C-alpha cells in the first residue's frame with residue numbers, strides 16, 4: 001500500500017509517498033517550513049499544501065511532536081499550547097480531504113527503525129531517541145511499542161532534561177561537543193538506570209555526526225545510529241497509517257499489527 005507520510009517537526013514539515021510494506025520512499029522528500037508559532041490552523045494549512053504538492057488522494061500518516069491518543073494531542077512542549085485537546089486527525093482530514101492517522105513523532109521513527117533499521121530483528125528493551133528541537137523517545141519490549149513515552153522530560157539537575165540535552169540546547173548555548181556530550185551522558189545514564197535497555201538507537205538530524213558525541217556517552221547498553229536518519233518519521237508515519245487503514249480500524253493504531261506483520265515476513 002502506498003501512503004503519504006508527513007513528519008511534522010519544530011522547524012520543518014516533510015512529506016514523501018512511501019511504500020508502507022517495504023519502507024521505501026517512492027518519491028523525493030518535499031519540505032516546507034513549520035509556520036511561526038506552530039498554531040493548529042497554520043500547521044494544518046501546510047499539511048494541506050504538502051498533500052496538494054503530491055496531488056495525493058489516498059491515506060496519510062502524520063507524525064506530531066506531542067502525546068497523541070486517538071488522534072487528539074495531549075501535550076504541547078514545542079508547539080502552540082492550543083494544540084492540547086485539539087483533534088489533530090479531524091483537523092488534518094478536514095484540510096486535506098484524505099483519511100489521516102496521527103501518531104507521536106518519536107514513536108513513528110522508532111517503528112520504522114525497529115522494522116527496517118537499526119532495531120531490525122532485535123528483541124529485549126530498546127529505546128529509540130530523537131535529538132532535535134526536543135528529545136523524543138520510543139520504548140520497545142520484544143518489538144512491542146509502549147506508546148507516548150515522554151522521557152525527554154524526565155528531571156535532570158532540577159529541570160527538564162530536554163531543555164539541557166536536546167540538539168536545540170547545544171545550538172542555543174553554543175556548546176562544544178564535549179560539553180554537550182557530557183550532558184547527554186548524564187541523560188543516557190539516567191535512562192539506563194530507570195529502564196535497563198539492551199540497546200539505544202539515536203536519531204534526529206544530528207545523528208549523522210555521531211562520531212563527535214557518542215564517545216562521551218558511557219552506557220552499558222550499546223548505542224546505534226538510526227539508519228533512516230531524518231526519514232524515519234515519514235516512513236513510520238506511513239507505516240502506522242497502513243496498519244490502521246488496512247485493518248479498517250479508525251481508532252488508535254495497534255503497533256503490534258505493524259511489527260508482528262513485518263517481523264513475521
Ligand code: BGC
Nearest residue numbers: 065066067077106134135136
Ligand atoms: C515532545 C515529544 C516529542 C519530542 C520530539 C518533546 O518535546 O514532548 O512528544 O516526541 O519532543 O519531537
